[in-house]
Amino acid sequence: MLSVQDLNVYYGSIHALKGVSLEVNEGEIVTLIGANGAGKSTLLKTLSGLLKPKEGSIHYLGNPINGKPAQSIVKMGVSQVPEGRRVFADMTVEENIELGAYLRKDKAEIDKDLKKVYSIFPRLYERRKQTAGTLSGGEQQMLAMGRAIMARPKLLLLDEPSMGLAPLMVKTIFETVKDISEAGTTILLVEQNAHIALSIADRGYVIETGRVILSGTAAELQASEEVKNAYLGGH
Numbered sequence: 206m207l208s209v210q211d212l213n214v215y216y217g218s219i220h221a222l223k224g225v226s227l228e229v230n231e232g233e234i235v236t237l238i239g240a241n242g243a244g245k246s247t248l249l250k251t252l253s254g255l256l257k258p259k260e261g262s263i264h265y266l267g268n269p270i271n272g273k274p275a276q277s278i279v280k281m282g283v284s285q286v287p288e289g290r291r292v293f294a295d296m297t298v299e300e301n302i303e304l305g306a307y308l309r310k311d312k313a314e315i316d317k318d319l320k321k322v323y324s325i326f327p328r329l330y331e332r333r334k335q336t337a338g339t340l341s342g343g344e345q346q347m348l349a350m351g352r353a354i355m356a357r358p359k360l361l362l363l364d365e366p367s368m369g370l371a372p373l374m375v376k377t378i379f380e381t382v383k384d385i386s387e388a389g390t391t392i393l394l395v396e397q398n399a400h401i402a403l404s405i406a407d408r409g410y411v412i413e414t415g416r417v418i419l420s421g422t423a424a425e426l427q428a429s430e431e432v433k434n435a436y437l438g439g440h
């Protein structure tokens with residue numbers, strides 16, 4: 206579904222991605238694991254069209270998408286939940302969710318998807334009239350995910366959904382990621398929390414200072430000494 210080949214991305218003279226290649230097959234949850242500054246967000250921004258690679262190719266459903274504007278990539282079915290959530294604090298929860306459908310015109314289907322988001326996240330339904338800035342961190346993460354679902358993505362890009370959340374909330378969010386996957390959305394999950402990411406992923410890649418240094422099935426990565434020592438706290 207998504208094929209990334211030899212991607213090189215720079216910020217001025219900083220070489221942030223150094224020949225990154227990866228594949229995401231339809232129906233999979235693939236995780237990209239890495240520490241702070243490894244290049245995870247840079248990769249997601251490049252995939253969603255916010256950054257232009259200097260070299261390399263990105264194919265989505267067989268079509269090259271590098272260099273395409275972010276809006277056309279969203280229209281093709283790729284939707285991103287950015288790091289740090291970025292909800293519109295002064296708008297209501299419902300207005301924030303509806304924004305996710307801004308490129309769509311099918312009103313009846315949009316209403317159906319809104320109901321779907323509320324059934325996945327009953328908490329958002331309870332708080333639909335509240336301004337988004339008053340939500341807790343975990344609720345804002347749900348809101349950002351709900352907004353992304355409204356774009357009807359075939360491929361969902363998640364940037365560190367566990368960041369800043371209490372363990373119980375992380376568990377809830379990841380169970381929901383699994384549900385979204387089982388309902389037919391392919392997922393690329395970027396995480397620092399290797400333990401939880403590998404617990405729901407089919408496969409994973411480990412990125413260090415802009416390079417993929419390891420890849421394999423989730424079970425292989427969980428068993429790898431390198432991953433255990435560097436990302437699973439030696440367990």
Ligand code: ATP
Pocket residue numbers: 216219221239240241242243244245246247248288397
């Ligand atoms: P984190 O988990 O901390 O967000 P990350 O793996 O997502 O880390 P990136 O944000 O992709 O890392 O950053 C990769 C590298 O590129 C880092 O060295 C970072 O300092 C650098 N970088 C990121 N954004 C910019 C920018 N706008 N200008 C210059 N350098 C940048």
